[in-house]
Amino acid sequence: MNQILCICGMTLAGKDHLRKALLGAGMFQDAVSTTTRPPRYGERHGIDYFFCSREDFAADMERGQFIEHNVIKGELYGLKYDAFTPAFVAGKTALMVADPNGMEAIREYSVERGVQFRSVFIDIAQEAQMKRMFERFRDDKNASCSVYAARTLHIFESEAAWRSEYSYDHTISHFGPDNQNEVVRELTELSAAQTIRSRAARLVSTEDLGAGSSRLPSNKVITP
Template sequence: MSRGEKGHLYVVSGPSGAGKSTICRLVRKALGINLATSATTRAPREGEVNGRDYYFLTKEEFLAKEKNGEFLEYATVHGNYYGTLKSEVEARLLHGEDVILEIDVQGGLQVKEQYPDAYLVFFKTATKEELEKRLRGRKTDSEETIQLRLRNSLKELEYEKYYAVTIINNTVEESCAALRKIIEEGRQ
């Protein structure tokens, strides 16, 4: 969607299980926004496709790209590397397209340093119990991984204060509406 001006960059972060992926996918589809595909060293989950859901890289491939300066941001999360390739973002913004980055909180702050106009949105659940329920409901992670994600979520919640707005994901409908409103206001 080219408007003849530079696109807007939205960063969506928050703990695992907060519903970021679901909300971003629905809003992206509804508004025709590109979700920049991240790179990761974690194994694909069932149904995930390389190049669509993530660029699945070996640790060696990831570190080579990092050394070459190809990442806008990157971090180690839950024992795996995750990062956003500069090429995924810069060309789209220059062509007037809005871009959503669904990334961890550390990466969100790295992006804000390079793109001061980026709009940072923090997602979380209403309670820690709800977060644990969602993580267990996925049925994709081991108990050890769930416990690691729960511990990390407490650390991630400390970053909320650096974000422009927080969306408490009570329902998919409410959260989609809240994110859509932010993006639609940015387009005016």
């Protein structure tokens, strides 16, 4: 059975760090999103994002090619139905980061298509979140205090319901260097276990079809 793991979380909770760590584990492959924003330094088309014009994005929306889409800082972002195909073909778990609304759309897609879906939510204490925001502000030479104050308030207000109003399969109360290896190991083991169960189920189904009611139990010892 094909699998999708969707990472959700509060701003600066470590979503992208977890995504990169899981990709390094070998069992996961990115489901690449499409965006209208210009590429940043080092980003590659088809690897980090599929970059396109607003006109092309709108045309794809009209054709119903997106599972979900959103506007972030004036730019369009979306995930197409075929974004999971490369991971499925490679026999890997498709991996992506989404907000809770996007997660629900992908969960619905998974149910409709018989795909194994799991979500993980990364929480962060407000004090730690504010500290990371201050560190980012300190390193941004072009930002003003008023801009970051407004953004901080917007984040707290818009994300307040994410903990309680959505259902997640796994919740991580804290993610950082001290527990990164443990989190990656646990999520990798869950994905591997599901892969083994799916393969075993397919094998049993194939044997049943081929042998019918005459199939012997798998632990039967036959002696001459």
